[in-house]
Amino acid sequence: MKLLYFAWVRTNIGKAEEEVVAPDHVQTVEHLLDWLATLGPQYAAALDRRNVIKVAINHEYVEHDHPVRPDDEIALFPPVTGG
Amino acid sequence: MIKVQREDFDIGAELASLTAGNTKIGGLATFVGLVRDLADQGAVAAMTLEHYPGMTERRLAEIEAEARSRWPLEGVLIIHRYGKLEPGDRIVLVATTSAHRQAALDSCAFLIDWLKTKAPFWKLEEGAKGAAWVEAKESDDRAADKWKR
Numbered sequence: 001m002k003l004l005y006f007a008w009v010r011t012n013i014g015k016a017e018e019e020v021v022a023p024d025h026v027q028t029v030e031h032l033l034d035w036l037a038t039l040g041p042q043y044a045a046a047l048d049r050r051n052v053i054k055v056a057i058n059h060e061y062v063e064h065d066h067p068v069r070p071d072d073e074i075a076l077f078p079p080v081t082g083g
Numbered sequence: 084m085i086k087v088q089r090e091d092f093d094i095g096a097e098l099a100s101l102t103a104g105n106t107k108i109g110g111l112a113t114f115v116g117l118v119r120d121l122a123d124q125g126a127v128a129a130m131t132l133e134h135y136p137g138m139t140e141r142r143l144a145e146i147e148a149e150a151r152s153r154w155p156l157e158g159v160l161i162i163h164r165y166g167k168l169e170p171g172d173r174i175v176l177v178a179t180t181s182a183h184r185q186a187a188l189d190s191c192a193f194l195i196d197w198l199k200t201k202a203p204f205w206k207l208e209e210g211a212k213g214a215a216w217v218e219a220k221e222s223d224d225r226a227a228d229k230w231k232r
Contacts, residue, residue: 004135006133006135006203006205007133007205007207007216008216010133011216056135056138056203059135059137059138059141059142061201075135075138075203077135077203077205078205078216078219079200079218079219080199080200080201080202080203080204080205080219081199081204081205081206081216081217081218081219082132082134082163082174082175082198082199082202082203082204082205082206083116083163083174083175083195083198083199083202083204
């Protein structure tokens with residue numbers, strides 16, 4: 001799956017995007033966040049405030065219990081602050 | 084119409100274009116957002132707006148469609164800038180036209196309230212103490228919630 005990071009999720013993780021192959025047990029957004037947080041201290045820091053992280057799959061907002069698929073584009077970001 | 088762009092915009096020219104040739108329009112409402120020089124963390128020297136290309140345009144188009152479903156609108160224009168801006172710079176223009184003022188005024192307020200909580204933009208403010216990401220405000224959520232059906 002293709003992961004995109006924005007704002008402080010991006011600056012904490014240290015990259016804007018990456019292609020990952022998640023383990024089979026990663027079936028939902030929540031599983032994905034749990035798994036990513038184990039990849040290193042920068043991921044753990046970026047995902048520390050887990051409940052405020054917004055998620056979009058293929059440009060659509062989803063909740064943390066939404067399923068994830070290998071061909072998804074999944075974006076993780078803080079609450080938006082435009083306008 | 085949705086425009087997501089780095090460049091500044093000419094408010095007069097944009098509004099003239101929005102109303103040109105349509106004499107059914109009786110009211111035009113606008114909101115323009117500007118970069119302030121004072122924020123929660125202190126003085127702001129510059130602001131960088133980041134967004135999610137692709138998703139931004141889709142969400143803004145969805146917000147426009149929602150406004151058109153609620154009010155009898157002739158025209159809708161949303162211009163939102165990204166990149167590095169300075170205090171006084173224009174960030175966003177929302178303009179709506181309708182036969183009557185109330186639909187134009189209400190839909191314009193609706194559009195900016197929903198845009199602020201749904202369009203994927205993030206502000207990074209640079210000040211004397213360094214750079215900091217702007218935190219989302221509960222007051223913005225409440226402003227958007229009052230339009231929920």
